Amino acid sequence: MSGHVRKEVRVEGVVQGVGFRPFVHGLANRFGLGGRVGNDAAGVFVEVEGASARVDDFLVALREQAPPLAGIERLVVTVAAPRGVREFVIARSDGSGRPDTLVPADSATCADCLRELFDPADRRYRYAFLNCTNCGPRFTIVTGVPYDRAATTMAGFAMCVDCAAEYRDPADRRFHAQPVCCPRCGPRLSLRTADGTAVPGDVVAEAAELVAAGAVLAVKGLGGYHLAADATSDTATAALRARKHREDKPFAVLVSTVEQAAELVRLDDVGAGLLTGTRRPIVLLDRLPGAAVAAAVAPGADRLGILLPYTPLHHLLSRACAKPLVLTSGNVSDEPIAYRDEDAMARLSGIADAFLTHDRPIRTRTDDSVVTVSLGRPSLVRRSRGYVPEPVSLAKGVPVPVLGCGAELKNTFCLAKGRHAFVSHHIGDLENYETLRSFTEGIDHFGRLFDITPAIVAHDLHPEYLSTKYALERTGVALVGVQHHHAHIAACLADNGVAGPVLGVAFDGLGYGTDGTIWGGEFLVADLAGFHRAAYLEPVRMPGGTAAIRQPWRMAASYVDVVFDGDVPMGLGVRERHAKDWDPVVAMARGAVNAPRTSSAGRLFDAVSALLGVRDLANYEGQAAIELQRCAEVTERGAYRARIEGADPLVVRGTDLVREAVEDLRRGIAAGVIAARFHNGLAAVVAEVCGRLRERTGLAEVALSGGVFQNDLLLRRTVDLLSRTGFDVLTHSRVPTNDGGVSLGQVAVAGCS
Missing domain, CATH: 3.90.870.10 (DHBP synthase)
Incomplete structure (x- = not known):
């Protein structure tokens, strides 16, 4: 058979549960080729034979015309001896072998299903569970791989004759759509x-x-x-x-x-x-x-x-x-x-x-994802339904399987092997038993789905984080402690597919530092392997510890006391609003009694928010900073100045920003103008510090991470100033800039250990 060839193709990526086999079946028939296609634990296998030119065309179309929910990462093609097969068939799934395939995310109802939903003539008219290979539940119902009906929470619903006929017909849109059902046989x-x-x-x-x-x-x-x-x-x-x-x-x-x-x-x-x-x-x-x-x-x-x-x-x-x-x-x-x-x-x-x-069970609790538009592109605030469990591809894969346990707040975990990092759905704040159970059960579930038994477990340095305690209780693994802000910058590097070194700016609420103090306004010279703390915001006391997070006015009291050395100006509204408690709180800060030092940028925002009367008491995380941004007059271009002192590390006098805010406030300047000048001043000092560090290190790439950079005004001002002074700026797109991305950073760091 001159010009007749047979090729075996391994298709890797998101190729199960997305209509890939019927697509391949139809494609092979279109090109007049024989062979077979099937699912196995590693993805999809294809064996195809026929005229050489047609096989080549088939392979091009295989990648370029894949179903809408498919995500082909790699095709591995080998040549085999022809067998003279003329018919192309869909083979039975092979569940043997170690799982090494990807599970698709849940997908919104497609246009075809939506038409059926509201078509009175359709047998699925107004049926709340219709779906096809192009849409519907996936991750939230999957219990194992290969992705077949028996490995989903639809296993208990036996298909009726009509649904079974659709399921078995390669020409049907519902061919091997695992959740396929109708009012006669499906959930109610x-x-x-x-x-x-x-x-x-x-x-x-x-x-x-x-x-x-x-x-x-x-x-x-x-x-x-x-x-x-x-x-x-x-x-x-x-x-x-x-x-x-x-x-x-x-x-x-x-x-x-x-x-x-x-x-x-x-x-x-x-x-x-x-x-x-x-x-x-x-x-x-x-x-x-x-x-x-x-x-x-x-x-x-x-x-x-x-x-x-x-x-x-x-x-x-x-x-x-x-x-x-x-x-x-x-x-x-x-x-x-x-x-x-x-x-x-x-x-x-x-x-x-x-x-x-x-009555359809949910296998995995999964919140809605939250996205904002920043710098003209999507920016994840919470990565969950619709995105998970699709992996983040690592530019340099991990040499052995790794688990990153994440942070305490906005927790995610991350399991990685090879070049795939599976960042979990949003777990939440590890503050109660139910959330902790979701965390531990989720790690076990991901481990089974993706056949990952971690040899390295990475964790935050904070000894009281429940995620850290979980890591320390693991046996038979190598433990790697990763400083919180290094993890933020490493997450940004992994998000952008680079290894560094970079100048990393990590601004957030709280993170345990290598010196045992609370960090949160950090400038790092970092790559995935390590970091040097090159600069930071001047530390101040948090009177009452975590109480200062819930009561931003306490941070205002602490900052004002430092700025004016106890001689607080008269007529300061925040002091008058809290006159009864002001002196005891200041005494707490001065005496360092339940008042840890922090370089936190988040706490600096809290102080200014309370000073301006924007938010004295916070009812949810970040509220004071969010409302301060909302208050800012975006047309204002004035900027407060902050001194940069010291050598290595540099110390940024955030107290200077507070001083100027107080002075403007006493002059009767509008709160919106003061808020804008504060934002502009903080962006300017970031650019100035990065400029000084570039002179010292020669690095001209800056990675911005941490929850404070969810502040769109600060982010835009900072990126603009850095870009105008010749820096390349890395920001997040595939994982959140907040603590939801920390687990990815931990994995990236541990993979280089």
């Missing part, structure tokens, strides 16, 4: 009151009527329960806020269409693309004046978190309600989201008036 919705009583009738319509009447509705989504309420109703949203014990933090808003979103927020192409894409995160966008949502949705906020429906149930409910809905995590503040039905009924019955639920 139910509506129950808070006491568990079933509500009869059309449950979506009944639920919409309850919402219209002002009720709070618990809704079982892909990765857990949401709490929904009428976003246009002051009464309903205020009731939800009170019951959930969430005083100020904004709620997300679900809208039916991108056109409805455009009535509430400013939309550009990037924002619209995020809202309508397959991942469907919550997108933080600038609020339009007069946006028609209740005041309690986002008190005083200049941005709204908007999302579009991403499951058939969300589409049905949103359309039935015909108005924007609050859609927030199903929990009491500071607790993890409820995802097991009995737990949800127990924990949410005091919040929700009714439960719109179903």
Whole structure:
């Protein structure tokens, strides 16, 4: 057979659960080729034979025309002896061998399924669980690999004759779509009151009527329960806020269409693309004046978190309600989201008036992802549903499997082998048993899914972090302690696929330093292997320790006392507002009694926020800084000056910024102008310090990381100044700049150890 060849192809990447086998089957038939395609523990294998030119064309099309949810990382092609096979078949999945494949993320309902959902002639009309190979649940229902129905929470639902025919037909859109089902054989919705009583009738319509009447509705989504309420109703949203014990933090808003979103927020192409894409995160966008949502949705906020429906149930409910809905995590503040039905009924019955639920189990609790648009591109605030468990590819793979245990707040963990780093879904703050259980169970689940048994376990240096304690209790592994801010910079390097060295600026709230003090305003000369602390913000005391985080006015008291050496100017509003407690708090700082020293940039923001009367008491993390940014007059270009003293390390006198803010305040300058000058001054001193360090090191690349750089005004000002002075600036895009990215940084560092 002249010109007849046979080739064996190993396809690696996100290629299971995305319609890849039927795609390959159709492609081979199109080119008139024989062979087979199948799933195994390592991905997809293809054996193809026929005319040499057609096989070559097939291989080109295999990569270029892959299904929309597929992500091919590598094709490994070997030549084999022809067998004369003319028919192309889909082989039975091979579950033997060690798992080495990728699991796709959950994906929003595709256009084809959406048409069926609202087509009265379709057998899946208004069916809340329709899906196909191009959309639907994946990670939240998968229990193992290879990704077949038996390894999902759909295993308990036997397919009816019609669904089985679709599932087995290579020409059908639902061929081997593992969650395939219909009203005859799949999961079912139910509506129950808070006491568990079933509500009869059309449950979506009944639920919409309850919402219209002002009720709070618990809704079982892909990765857990949401709490929904009428976003246009002051009464309903205020009731939800009170019951959930969430005083100020904004709620997300679900809208039916991108056109409805455009009535509430400013939309550009990037924002619209995020809202309508397959991942469907919550997108933080600038609020339009007069946006028609209740005041309690986002008190005083200049941005709204908007999302579009991403499951058939969300589409049905949103359309039935015909108005924007609050859609927030199903929990009491500071607790993890409820995802097991009995737990949800127990924990949410005091919040929700009714439960719109179903009988498909959720395997992995997964919150909604949150994204903002910064510097003209998406920037992750919380990386979870729709993104996880797709790996972050490491430019230089780890030599042995590594676990990064992450931080205490906004925790994620990261398991890595080879060039793949699997950063987990958002776990949350490791402050209670349920969250810690999610952390430990998640590590075990990822380990099984991706066949990773870590030989190295990386952890934060803080001895009291529960993630650190978990690491220290592991046996038979090498332990690597990674300084918190080094992990931030390493995460930024890994995010950008570079190894360094760079000048790293890590600004955040708190992080345990190598000297045993609390860091948070750090300038590092760093690569993945190590770092040198080249500069930092001048440390001040945190009177009351963690109480100073909840009460930013304490930081104002500490800074003002240092700035004016105890001779506090008269008429300072923050002192007058806290006159009874001011002197004891200052005495606490001076005496170093329960008042640790910190170089934290976050605490500096807190101090200025309280000085300006923006926020004295914080009801959620970062509130004082968020509201200070919101207050800033963006057209103001004045900037406060801060001295840079010392040699190695340099010390930045953040107290100078506070001094100038106080002096402007006493002169009657508007708070918005002062806030802007503070932001501008901090950006300017970052650029100046980096300039001095460039002279010393020759490094002209700067990595910015840490939760403070979620402040878009500070980030834009800093990047602009650095770029104008000849620096290349690295920022985050694949993982959050906050502590949600720390686990990736830990893995990157440990992999170089």
